[in-house]
Amino acid sequence: MADVTFTVDGKKLTAPAGTLLIEACRKAGIEIPAFCYYPGLSLQAACRMCVVRQEKVPKLQTACTVQVGEGQSFITESPEITQARKATIELLLGNHPLDCPVCDAGGECELQDMTFKYGAGESLYVEAKQHREEQKWSPAVYFDRPRCILCYRCVRMCGEGMDVWALGIQNRGASAIIAPNGGDHLDCEQCGMCIDACPVGALTSGTYRYKTRPWEMNHVATVCTHCGDGCKTTLGIRQVNDGAEIVRADNRDKSGINGDFLCAKGRFGFDFVESADRLTKPLIRNAAGKLEPATWEQAIRLVASKFKEVRDRNSDKASSSSIGVIGSNTTTNEENYLLQKFARTALNTNNIDHERTTDYAGFAHALAGTTGRTASLRDTQTAKAVLLIGGNPTEEHPLLAWNLRTNFRLNQSRLYITTDSPIKLERQAIKSLQLPVGLESNGYEAFTEFLNGSDSAIEATSEAKSFREAIEAEESLIVIFGEEYRGQAIESLVKWGLKKAGVKFAYLGDYANSRGAADMGLLPNLLPGYVPVASPAAFTEEYIGLPTAPGKNAVEIFDAAGNGELGALYVVGSNPVATFGVNPAALKSTFVVVQDIFLTETAALADVVLPSASLYEKTGTVTNSYGDVQLAKKAADKAGVKPDFEIIVRIAGGMGIDVKKLVPFGKTNGVSADMGQSRGAQSGEADRHAVWLTANHLEPRLSPFDPLAVLDEIERLIPAYKLDRLNLFGGNDVASEPGFVPVSSIASARDLILPSHDGLFTSGILGAHTVALQELNQYQHQFEHPVVTETAAD
């Protein structure tokens, strides 16, 4: 819209016509206080805190509802306005319990702040306090009624933001109260957004309440470890005897890829870090066959010597090494990269895989040679049109669902959904098409054919045809699909989309770093950046002794173990025994090393168990489902555990591997070169890493345990990970570009992909160890969920 010029407190401001005054002022650095106003939600104008004087208008106006127009003039601070706000505060405090010393919000309460700023020393308005006991609405949400100032933020957040409508207002006048749908309990997605939105301490968090005060915590922004959306979460950290504990998770500063949003897992599911089940000491299987605690030195020495022994025993058969390595979906990119480099160069094997939840290799291959065809998670918040195929984002990708809803609400985006069963997001869809289930072929593949014009592929009803026509008519479109598409199916869908200029893709995976695990080459046939091991290109020079025959995948590794052909198995942060249903007897004659945060089914079978740090206890980058790379920062700490990165380096060191070749660190970066000054960047003999560092104005890393040294190498070797470091280290998400992939055949076996389908309250290995999520899961199980077809929005 056209810009208009108006005056606020004597200052000339410019903003698009129709902007709310409160927003225009905030952008210009003039803060107007408000309780009920919340950006992005519908207007309430209930609290009267944002009153301003508008020229030629007889009464004070609410800045949250006034739209700016040409030539208007406003005053936002004057004795009159201060008096009005003082009166508002006085009324709000009329029934407020003033229990700030015990209230959870004390120290970060908007009412408290406003009272300091505008509150009166004494009150003319006296009312008997209506005390009510606090109520437990659910294991996650508590309600303290007298503290509530009826700003309706929670009601709107739950209804408009989450599309759950679990909260409402009951009664009129002085007896009005916020009430949950069950009368005295909440039946909702338990996201806890209402707690964050609450400007006072009326809604408090079940996991945080009465534990600490805001100023006693350190606040560390890191990446949530649960699903593939990779929300930024701010962890409140407090020092404890054996390290640092997490007491709260939220995203109150509204920064990062997820803005306001955080789901139940991100907000409440951090207590696995403090679980009593955590491994805190290395375990070694003794002569009696029992795992018993050992020191790190003993464990590393044993693992290193065994790995070396098994590797050297098979050194003649380089291609069919008898060591297998299974990586993780929740360790950082640096760790994944290092793990595969360690496997390939130190263990001399390509037998490396991870628990694949989606076929990222197939996706990268389908997009090879194109650029700008992948959608970042941020794009889903502004896209004009989105085609969602399969899956249920509300359950499995909460942030994506939030973005799609927000985009619909604020930008009237057009959402097309085609699934095999009804999903909640259809309430925001302009068109939805239910695919027939139980077809001989995959119904989703048939849908691609249908998109391509084959009317016979699915039952071409007029509804289906109009669905296709509407999609064809869209100039720009984000196509979001999930594990329903694998291998060839991705290829044909992407091919369909690439024909149109404005189509972008997003491929949904499961865990915090599933995408990163694939991107970093935890695959038997592909190196980092999906470079085939058979033609390693740039990696030839970097990876000395790289075997060039594709290794065994996870299933083949366990088959080999079953046949007694696997000498050693190294499992990092995953539980393949449970996931792949491996018969424990198969690992009888294999030396098994598991490093994990819990004693999983796999770890219970291991000869050596190494306690590793969780994602909240280390630094590194992770890549979400959409290829957005974010920096995870160390928040919590636990005595006895080590980051996976350090463990791998220590094992390599124990094996006598030149650690400088594995992790480029130190002034000379592992090569006794002259940093490249005399021979130049083009010289093959120069230290490429050092030259690259210099060219990119980066400092050499001084510790072999510094994961960022490997990030340097990742950036150098994987074109997709040319990252904007200023943004990355500033805590922002940086999109990677999977298009930089060699165009060569990538065949992926369909049956290897095991999606986890974690719901709102479950999370792989971690879910079983977080009490908060378990409680929520149990609690939520008692309710049925009718699908409400019409939203209650006015």
Next chain:
Amino acid sequence: MSTETMSIFSPQLAAKFDALVLKYPVKRSALVPMLLYAQDEIGYVSDAVIAEIADRLSITPLDVRNVATYYSMLRFKPVGKYNVQVCTNISCMLRGAYDLFDHLQGTLGIGHKGVTADGVFSLEEVECIGACCWAPAIQVNYDFHDELTNDKVDAVLATYRAKAKGATTNA
């Protein structure tokens, strides 16, 4: 309407609701009239009423409660067969409404919002019922009785008591 077969309302009212829903661009706009009609038939807004109305309008029961609790003329507990509403606003008050209310409390043996043991009468003190010219006035269900005195009220009660008896003996 698929809900018809399961309705807690009479077939006439259910049919009325079906027609009502179609009158508005958005279904939920029919909420307040539906609540009023439902209260007339069932006597009060019960949980079952809330559930069925929510279902008919495809909104949550909570949404129905949000609206229903705003209106003081909707009730959530059963009242007597005859609900006696005594106006005590200014005109009635000046002409002895409180005497009348006290008298009714004594005669019926119940207080504000009380229900007699036999369920025939309930008593309520209410805001203006719009009969200032003939104050003091009471409203019994939808009937007005004005320019009352204690004696007149006794006579009014007697007619309803008789009606209630007639209804029970006839039944």
